[in-house]
Amino acid sequence: MQAERAKTSPATSQPLSFDNTVTAFSHKSDKELRFSHFIFKMMGRPTLVKILSNFTLFALKLYLPIKGLIKATVFKQFFGGENIENCTKVITQLANEGIATVLNYSVEGNQREKDFENATVEMLRIIDFAKTHSHIPNTCIKLTGIGRFELLKKAAANEKLSDEEKTEYDNFSHRFETICKASAESHLPLLVDAEESWIQDTLDRITEEMMSKYNHERAIVYNTLQMYRHDRLDYFKALIEKAKNQGFRLGVKLVRGAYLEKENERAEKMGRPSPINPTKEATDALYNRALELAIDNIDIVEICAGTHNEKSNRLLAELMHQRSIPNNHPGIIFAQLYGMSDHISFTLAKAGYMVCKYLPYGPVKDTIPYLIRRAEENTSIAGQMGKELRLIREEMKRRKDDRN
Template identity: 50%
Template sequence: MEKIFENTEIAFALKSNSDLKKAHFLFSMMAKPAMVRLGTSLTNFSLKIGLPVKGLIKNTIFKQFCGGVTEDDCLPIINQLSEKGVMSLLDYSVEGKEDEEDFDNAMRKKIALIDFADSHNGIPFASLKPTALGRFALWQKVSEGKELSSAETAEWKRIENRFDAICKNAHDKNIPVLIDAEESWMQDAADRLTEEMMLRYNKENTIVYNTIQCYRWDRLEYTKHLQTLGKEKGIKVGAKIVRGAYMEKENERAEEMGYRSPICESKEATDVNFDKVLSYILDHLDTFSLFVGSHNESSTYLAMELMKERQIVQDHEKIWFGQLYGMSDQISYNLAFNKYNTVKLIPFGPVKEVIPYLIRRAEENTSVAGQTGRELTLIKAELRRRKL
């Protein structure tokens, strides 16, 4: 297959030389774990004692990975992406809330974002993080099948109601919603609730998507379970497949508590599992709609090859590809240029409250083998091309 991701002219068409040089500087810093740890510590300390660092953050790492403070701030980026055939998915990336008022506010925000997507071209999806709607500890307790107190039962019912309100609005507006996956010890409850929403709202169109973290060795079996559910209940199953984002935390907890880690034994095993899940879903498009959330070029090429082998057209309505804003532009823009359905996930929110998300982006770029180096190589190649 033609190596389309080498085309840096298409990949960076929206970036000026100045933008590329700033991105080069940022990724150079992320390539150094010691610098990331130092930057994280300094950022947290500066915010704690009230130093005026928000302006610096906003003009550097925030600008690279976020669309703005509000959804309206993101509109110029959404419009620019749309001109290149790349769609957008807005993600209000404020984390760590823990009380009922915050959970209700999160529900209202997600509903408002679905309405926003409905009224603006170029935003075909919404997203939802389950723990934005209720305490992590309660998700965990429900996952473990433990008996709830009367207060906890009422609290869980409120979570269910919030979840349902968001999915119902998504159904009414015909805006599919991607439900994030989180830590394995709370995920069973999230899976069950997401499946309930599929049974309720996926009868005619694929509205609710569950996320399948393929670094978990049990997720191929779970994918087969979803296919069986779809067939038996006559619903359309939405599946977003990713590798996963909690590997170190998962392995540490498993070792500490003495159970088998749910994570594949190696990066290679994760890649194999991802590709098996990908292939299985493409073999069952009568049941599934697929969102490939990946920055991995090999898996993306494999998806393209499998589509070609199965004579599935590039812009098939049931298949989408997605990457994070500020990363892997060589994948996003070249896919769109070649007529594949492509989405950029655009985080936004108040600078101070988005910082945990930004720190995680920096840490993940540092820890994912080859990710930062690939970004730097492509940026250098494009700057050389422009100079020539």
């Protein structure tokens, strides 16, 4: 569906407006719109989100029956379901609007080898499922879902591993390569998430190895750069040079970052400089410079711009137009989370750009850490909830006026 629409979408100079509520919410019924209004109104209150997050964790420890409440509220807004098959309805709905899906198995906090093996099997299931669904053009993975956090932390610090830990690390590497190989054989790009800075060197190292091995004719393995880190633009430049020298395609997903408070708190506690930019403006500037760098090197770089920032999305579209790059260029993807920023995603898709929604899924209980992290992250985004609420209210009013 998206590819068909994009055939008629050459590079265009028409300015993008993200304020058209008809475009943003035509896929939602009045009931669904009211539900989204309730969720965003609740998430626009950071103190309330914090209290509810703590209560949820406490209730789970006491085995209180709160699964139904969670499933009927935030889970319903931001998740596709508890398993792959549950997601089919949402995948089809998005495809009908020209938007692709990235299935995200969002179970976090695993510590046992058995859990890591199960997560690997699930990733391979996603790849098999995607092969038969043209509207799932790529997949994603969080490497701490298949490897123990403390082990990756130790490896990043170049600490000596015990024989048992070496075996454990080899198992982790084998799991990751199995997934990368399956992705390459299925011609499905794999977007590797970025995580905390104190394990990121390990993730960068092993992801670069897989890129050099599998990114030949196209980028199969993508690394993610969190641009709230002040060193990531230089790292991006180094990756470009490495790709040129070694002759592989560079796949990069650009995000602002998901662990800001955690990073700053750890740096302060350890008496070290924070790896995070001092201001949001500095992060915005670095993110936009990274977009420019990607487009300047589009002959070797393939990019997924994961952002809910209107200015950055508009900038990328403008850069494409300036260089006469067609809207449907296969190496340039705009990405947002399912349940958020529909005014951006649906507007871009209507203009013929390649757009995807990250669609999380997994058992309700096992996805609580992901839900809490996303909720707290979103409340910290200046103006994000306010803009979502304003547009939803405008559309609700427009529909009411039309009926009168």
